Amino acid sequence: MADWTPLRNALASVEDRVTYTWAELEEMIGGLPRSAYVYDAFWRGDRSRWRGFTAVDVKFHESVTFVRRVSGAAGIVVLVGCVKTKLDRSAPAQDLYTSPLFLKQRAYAESTGAPWFVLSAEHGLVRPETVLEPYERRLSAQPRDYRRAWGIRVVGQLTETIGPLDGKVVHLHAGSAYTDAIRDLLRSEGAEVEEPLRGLSLGKRLSWYRDGAPPAAPSSPASVDAPEVPELVERLCAPGSAVTPAEFQATGGAGLRTPGLYSWWVDRDGACELAAGLRHPVEPGLIYAGQAGATRPRSGRRSRNTLWGRIRSMHLGRRHEFSTFRRSLGSVLASAWDEPDIDEERLSAWMHRHLRLIAVPVDDADALGDLEAAVLAALDPPLNLSKMPRNPVRDRLTTLRRPHGRNSS
Structure with a gap:
């Protein structure tokens, strides 16, 4: 059985981030468990193994980078995707969207204690308390040029709102149309991007929020999302x-x-x-x-x-x-x-x-x-x-x- 104590001891002296090769991790803990080789969810899951750190840039069979987490607005921000199901009247963004998935995403975002925002296909980055009128635009239905410009707009709005993104950890809880439009832009600004639900079907996303931990599912490109x-x-x-x-x-x-x-x-x-x-x-x-x-x-x-x-x-x-x-x-x-x-x-x-x-x-x-x-x-x-x-x-x-x-x- 793997012993994660040596890894925790090694991370205790790390101020910012560190990258370990796969071989170093194997030697340190006495052999990685099988799920670590195939499931991205393993590295997004039980953080008690590397307490105080987030596993990012996981390259299977090559290396894993660990970044020290900073609590609150100084280090983490959560971005939640909008959904089609909405109220038929104006309301704060946090209340406008009514699908079960959005309600779970909101509850999760609020539970982190970090600042969080809505990714709106119509308005870009939106504070939860901002009042919006109902709209019909869906990002996945927009042409590529719109999505590209939308991504640039969102990252610019985020920088204006919370300051430089270098060293920040951005948690993305949204569909692929949203995350694909901003992932690389966020990284180019120095942010670490976490996508704990990437590659999971809608049902498994709902289970992730319900159970409070990611289900064991491969993050394979062949994994197809269920219909929204x-x-x-x-x-x-x-x-x-x-x-x-x-x-x-x-x-x-x-x-x-x-x-x-x-x-x-x-x-x-x-x-x-x-x-x-x-x-x-x-x-x-x-x-x-x-x-x-x-x-x-x-x-x-x-x-x-x-x-x-x-x-x-x-x-x-x-x-x-x-x-x-x-x-x-x-x-x-x-x-x-x-x-x-x-x-x-x-x-x-x-x-x-x-x-x-x-x-x-x-x-x-x-x-x-x-x-x-x-x-x-x-x-x-x-x-x-x-x-x-x-x-x-x-x-x-x-x-x-x-x-x-x-x-x-």
């Missing part, structure tokens, strides 16, 4: 993309035999019947969302489920015991129709007549569980119970479901 939550929400909320159950079945599963997210929509007449059963208003539109195929969180086992299998066999099947959504619909409609049991054939006919659905493939099964939670928080579908806060509609739905057996899906 705002993009998924936008796709799940595009009525023009919704298809009838019959149209879905007619695809034969083409492009749908994959993990992903889905949303269910109800028309006006169907909403009226649901409202009668729930005894609460139900608006026509999106009523339920979910996922198919996410890696099981406890066991880490891959699910064999797919969008095609979940929707065709479970939701549109003829047994409510195998579908949370089907059981909820059947329970509400049984109440509306004043029937003691769920009529499977009548329920199926009702679904074909009144519902539409949108299926969005997501390749990253490991991220899918966290993505679903973030999407549900943004959409707040009335018929979702799991991962959702209680309210009168969900309390009523829970009561209606009880007589109709335990769901097994």
